Amino acid sequence: xxxxxxRPKTFLPRSGYFRLGPDTTVSAPxxxxxxxxxxxxxxxxxxxxxxxxxxxxxxxxxxxxxxxPEAFHLDITPERIELAGGDAAGVFYGCxxxxxxxxAAVYRKSLVPEADxxxxxxxxxxxxxxxxxxxxxxxxxxxxxxxDVLRFIDLMAMHRLNVLHFHLTEDQGWRIxxxxxxxxxxxxxxxxxxQLGAGEDAPSDGRPHGGFYTQDDIREIVRYxxxxxxxxxxxxxxPGHVQAALAAYPELGVSxxxxxxxxxxxxxxxxxxxxxxxxxxxxxxxDEVIELFPSPFIGIGGDECPKEQWLADPxxxxxxxxxxxxxxxxxxAWFIGRLAEHVTARGRRIFGWDEILEGEVPKTALVxxxxxxxxxxxxxxxxxxxxxxxxxxxxxxxxxxxLAEEPIPVAIAVTVEDAYSFEPVPAELTAQEAQHVLGGxxxxxxxxxDSPRTIDYFAFPRLSAIAEALWSPVERDFSEFEPRLADHLxxxxxxxxxxxxxxxxxxxxxxPGIPGRPSSRAGRDAFIEQLVANIAQP
Numbered sequence: 001x002x003x004x005x006x007r008p009k010t011f012l013p014r015s016g017y018f019r020l021g022p023d024t025t026v027s028a029p030x031x032x033x034x035x036x037x038x039x040x041x042x043x044x045x046x047x048x049x050x051x052x053x054x055x056x057x058x059x060x061x062x063x064x065x066x067x068x069p070e071a072f073h074l075d076i077t078p079e080r081i082e083l084a085g086g087d088a089a090g091v092f093y094g095c096x097x098x099x100x101x102x103x104a105a106v107y108r109k110s111l112v113p114e115a116d117x118x119x120x121x122x123x124x125x126x127x128x129x130x131x132x133x134x135x136x137x138x139x140x141x142x143x144x145x146x147x148d149v150l151r152f153i154d155l156m157a158m159h160r161l162n163v164l165h166f167h168l169t170e171d172q173g174w175r176i177x178x179x180x181x182x183x184x185x186x187x188x189x190x191x192x193x194x195q196l197g198a199g200e201d202a203p204s205d206g207r208p209h210g211g212f213y214t215q216d217d218i219r220e221i222v223r224y225x226x227x228x229x230x231x232x233x234x235x236x237x238x239p240g241h242v243q244a245a246l247a248a249y250p251e252l253g254v255s256x257x258x259x260x261x262x263x264x265x266x267x268x269x270x271x272x273x274x275x276x277x278x279x280x281x282x283x284x285x286x287d288e289v290i291e292l293f294p295s296p297f298i299g300i301g302g303d304e305c306p307k308e309q310w311l312a313d314p315x316x317x318x319x320x321x322x323x324x325x326x327x328x329x330x331x332x333a334w335f336i337g338r339l340a341e342h343v344t345a346r347g348r349r350i351f352g353w354d355e356i357l358e359g360e361v362p363k364t365a366l367v368x369x370x371x372x373x374x375x376x377x378x379x380x381x382x383x384x385x386x387x388x389x390x391x392x393x394x395x396x397x398x399x400x401x402x403l404a405e406e407p408i409p410v411a412i413a414v415t416v417e418d419a420y421s422f423e424p425v426p427a428e429l430t431a432q433e434a435q436h437v438l439g440g441x442x443x444x445x446x447x448x449x450d451s452p453r454t455i456d457y458f459a460f461p462r463l464s465a466i467a468e469a470l471w472s473p474v475e476r477d478f479s480e481f482e483p484r485l486a487d488h489l490x491x492x493x494x495x496x497x498x499x500x501x502x503x504x505x506x507x508x509x510x511x512p513g514i515p516g517r518p519s520s521r522a523g524r525d526a527f528i529e530q531l532v533a534n535i536a537q538p
Contacts, residue, residue: 002120003487004100005464006160006471007480010125016078020102020117022049027057032091034227035061039095046105046112059083061091070162070229071127074098076119086127089229093160097124100491107494130424132387132439133470134163134233135463140170140244141265142446143189143211144455150224151452155460155497157228159467164225164232165299165351165441168213171243171262171270175212176234178288181249181281185212188244191261197408198448198517204263218292233351234289235299238282239272239335240306246270252278254309254316265447267304274310274319274335283342290346297366300339303353305332329534333359340365351387354379358534370395370443373426374532380429380436388424388440392524394466396458397445399518403504407457408448409516412524416485416502420465420478442466448516453498457509460492460499461485 004011020043028036039059040051051059059081067073067086072094075082083098085091101119105112135156139149153164168176174188190210195202213221225232243262246253253259254273262268272278290298307328310316316331325331333356340350340362351366354375361384368387369375376386391398392412399409400416424440442463449455464485469476492499500509519527 002101002122003484004097004124005484005488006126006468007476007484008097008124008126009473010123012123014077014121014123016121017118018076018078018081018121020047020049020119024049024051024059025054025057026051026059026061027054028061028091029063031063032061032088035088035091035095038092038227039098042095042099043106045110046108046115047117048111048113049117061085061095063087063091068127069131072097072125074122074124074126076101076121076123078121081119089162090127092157092229093126093128094124096158096160097126100488104487104490104494107491128160128471129473130437130439130470132163132441133161133467134165134387134439134441135161135459136165136167136389136441136443138167138170138444138446139175139213140167140173140237140446142194142450143173143175143209144446144452145211146213146217146221148452148455149221152455153221153225153228153230155463155495156230158491158495159464160471161463161467162230163439163441164230165235165443166221166232167235167299169235169237169244170241171268172265173210173212173261174244174248176218176236176289176292177212177214178285179215180284180288183248184245184285187248188261191244191263193263194450195264195447197514198265198410199515200266202515215288215292222293231295232293233295233297233299234293235301235351236282236285236289237301237303238339239274239301239332240304241268241301242272243268243270245272249281252281254313267306269306269309271305271309272335274316274323274331279335279338282339286339286343287346290343290348296349297351298343298348299351300336300343301352302332302336302356303370305355307332329358333361336361354532354535357382357384366438368441371531372528374528374535376424376437377426377428378535380426380433384436386437388422388426388437389443390422391443391528392521393418393422394440394442395445396442396462397448399516400458400462400500401504405505405510405512406516407454407505407509407511408514409518410448411517411519412521414462416462416465417478419462420469420476420481422466422469423474424470440466440470454509456498457500457505460497461489462500464488464492 064084071086072090073084083094189212193204247261367379398411398414399406
């Protein structure tokens, strides 16, 4: 087995080599224009070969109806390369695999004249296990400029991930331009300072932070991702995690008081009020979001919404009586339900965190199970589609070892081997219930990641391991994965990814003197058990 990652279903070595050279040409039907353009752009910088299109190229790309969605058949002989995909996405993933069969230097952005661009003859047949292979990128806690989002999309494509869950709003910042409500970014995109480290007593850095994406930026990001067969799923938080919106429009809050954009981490008690006008406000926001994102799913949050502010407010209690709602969970379900109705009427489906299971939600709702796998089990048994993203294996903001040198160590240690063990389908489900599990994703929360190079450190190589867990068959062996990962790290080096080395963080990746919030597995399990107690069992 060569160092292909993810591991393919079938690999058959053959004798001889195909040698990429100045006479190599490419051919493909017109429908694969995008895939040809991507392959040429990937191969030309390091090789220097023009790779022009010809009617009968030595590299031939085709679509074959005999293959399934996203599947590919890559046949390499000394004379030619034949790449067939079940669809354009399958052809693209075959191109991604083809690059991995070349030396890692092919990923460099300038000419590498000394390289031998030979590819060992072989047959590769492959198809993904799951249709949702995702990564959630939080740009709200720490803003990533558009350039860095596009780079992250390229890294996803390199690993055959196909869903970018784009976390755009939070207490600490509103990152998407909404033309109808300009103060969301004029005010809500900026905070005066940022908490430095974890814990209630952590100091602040005294430095303003902010940024947002214009609607033209969003269109560019979405189209760039589409060219790499990645769907961008936006998330607009509600009815909690909204203080940036409250700073811009105080009338959306329970008290109506002017609040700043939140500068601390953790669960914030300030939530949206439940007036019809506030529901209408967020419907109008979602209308603009829906116009920008062609994704079939629109994220509306639903997680970590404290109910105390509602229950302590006389007017909100009157509103509950008016609506026939008995408790805070019912009130949140009412709010989420109104947004769900609106999104559904626009031909899309809502995507929410597993807290939405505490009330009734439409059968079309897609549930992200983050508090372990309880949400996945409950949702699937209730007939909801599920994305598995349990914190104990795919939360990439969690510390990576027990070493004291880990930067701002949070929660439990999640190692590369832990990430590789990710299994999105709970064992408790029947075969029919398991069909509701569409796949899984890694979640990259950025409270403690204040730069793209820090995101590199926390994401890789754990995201490489998760990518294989989502693509390859369920039977996996970490000892077999390790040598392929070691070869793959050379590709990450060539791209310029500042991943975490197996021996631990390099000196400049450490954050000495900035406290974290480490916990044990037992402590985490007890805490999560409390959190999921309100999920209604089927």
